[in-house]
Amino acid sequence: MTDHLATPLDAAAIESLRSVFRGEIVDPTHAAYDAARVVWNGMIDRKPALIARARNAADVAAAVNFARDHGLPLAIRSGGHNVAGYAVCDGGVMIDMTLMNGVRLSPALDRAFVEGGAHWLDVDAATTPFNRATPGGLISGTGVAGLTLSGGIGWLRGRHGLACDNLMGADVVTADGRLVHCSESGNADLLWALRGGGGNFGVVVNFEFKLHEIPSELFFCAPIYAEERANEIVLKWRDFMASAPERLSGLAEFSTIPHDPAYPENTWGRRVVALAHVYDGPAEEGDRVTAPLRGFGDPLLDFSGAMPYRTIQTLYDGIFPKGRDRCYWKSTYLKSLDDTIIQDVTAHLAKRPSEMTFASIWKFGGAMQRFNPEATAFGDRSAPFMFSLDAIWADHASDQANISWVRNAWTDMQRHSTGRLYLNFPGLGEDQSLVKNALGETTYARLQQVKRKYDPENLFRLNQNIQPA
C-alpha cells in the first residue's frame, strides 16, 4: 500500500479536456474512481490525478497531449494484468482503454481488427464462432495490448507462434498526439518495435492480427500428479515433449489444490504438478497424441477433454481474480532441462511460502522458434524451456517472505539460464537492467532508435522501458 494522495489538477485544465472528450473523465471525487484504479496485482495501490476512459483515438490523443503538456506521468491501462502495476501511476494521468474493446473481422476471415483496450475474451468471442483464432495467452482475462506488445506466449504457439508474430499492423497515438498507422509496408520500424518492444512507442488504439482456422473443439490435456512424484513426472514429460508434434503446446505447472468444492475433498491442500497442454488440431487426434502424458501412473485428477478453444481460454480465469491477491512474478529461460535442473526446480518449489503460488516450466519450440527473429523485437526464441515463478499470497505480512523466495530461487537458477527472460513477468519492475538482458544488446539498441523517433522525451516510460537513443 502507498499513502500517496492524488495530486489535485487545475480545474480549468480538466474542464477543457472534458469539453473535447467523448469518454469519461474520472477524477478522485468521482464515484467510479476507486474501482477504476484497481489493477490485477493487489499489491498495487496507486492514485492517479485523473483517469481518462477513452472511447476513440481522438480521446486517447487528447489525454496524451494533456499529460505531456502538464508534465504529468502517463500510464496506459488495458487488461491491467501487468504484475508490476505499470497500468496505473501516482499523481498522473491513467488512460483507461477498457471502453475500447471492439473486434471486427475481415469478411475473408483472415484478419481481426482489435481495439486497443480489448481483453482476449473479446477476441475469442468474436473469432471462435467462425472457427478462427489468433494466438493469445493461457487465459481470457488478460489484455490484448500488454500481452502482445511484449510477446504473448499461449496455447497456440506451437503452430502459429507468439501473439506478436501474428501482429500485422497497428494504429498508434504517438507522444506528439499524432495517429500513426504501421504495417510491413509503411512505418515498418514501428511495427517491428511493437512486436515485442512493449508499450514504449505510443498508445495502440487498433491492432490487426492474422487469423487461423481452428476446429470447433480442441483437446485440452490436464492430468494432475502429486508433487512428491515431480522429479519423475517432469523428466518423463521432457522426454515425451522432445518428439511431440508441434501442434501440442503446454507447460508443467506446479500449484496446490485449493479448498474448493470444484475439486474432490481428499485432494484439498495437496501440492501437485499438472501437465497442461492444448492440441491445436482435431480433438480425437489430440486425445490419442496426449494419452501417454495422462498415463505416467495414476494421476490424482484429470481435467482432460475436448472443448472449444474459447472454453479452454476461460478455464483458469476464476483462479486469478482481479485485485485480490498479492503477487511477484519472474521468469528465466533455461538452457536445457537435464535431471539436475529438474531437481533444482523441485527443491526450490518445496520451499515456497504460499500455497497460492504457481510455478511453471514452459516448453518452447515449433513455429515460435521457426519465426524469423529479425521480423520482431521479441528478445529470444531459441531457449528450449522457460521457468516462471508466480508467487501469489494473501496478506501484507507475507510480502517479504514471498518476494525473497522468488528472488533467491531466480538468482540460484541463473546457473541454468541462457541469461534471457520474458518481459511480461517483470517482478515489480525494480530492475530495469533486465530489460536489456531480455531483449539482447542488438535488439535493445535498435529499439532505442525507434524510441528516439516516436517518443524522444520518454513520455511512455511506465513500462519495461527502452531509453531513447
Ligand SMILES: Cc1cc2nc3c(=O)[nH]c(=O)nc-3n(C[C@H](O)[C@H](O)[C@H](O)COP(=O)(O)OP(=O)(O)OC[C@H]3O[C@@H](n4cnc5c(N)ncnc54)[C@H](O)[C@@H]3O)c2cc1C
Ligand atoms: C493471471 C495472469 C495470466 C497471465 N497469462 C499469461 C500468458 O498466458 N501468456 C503471457 O504471455 N503472459 C501472461 N501474463 C502476463 C501478461 O502478458 C502481462 O501481465 C501483460 O502486461 C498484461 O497485459 P494487460 O494489457 O492486461 O496489462 P496492463 O497492465 O493494462 O498493461 C501492461 C503494459 O502494457 C502497456 N499498455 C497497455 N495497453 C496499451 C496500449 N493500448 N498501447 C500501448 N501500451 C499499452 C501498459 O502501459 C503497461 O506498460 C499473465 C498475467 C496474469 C496476471
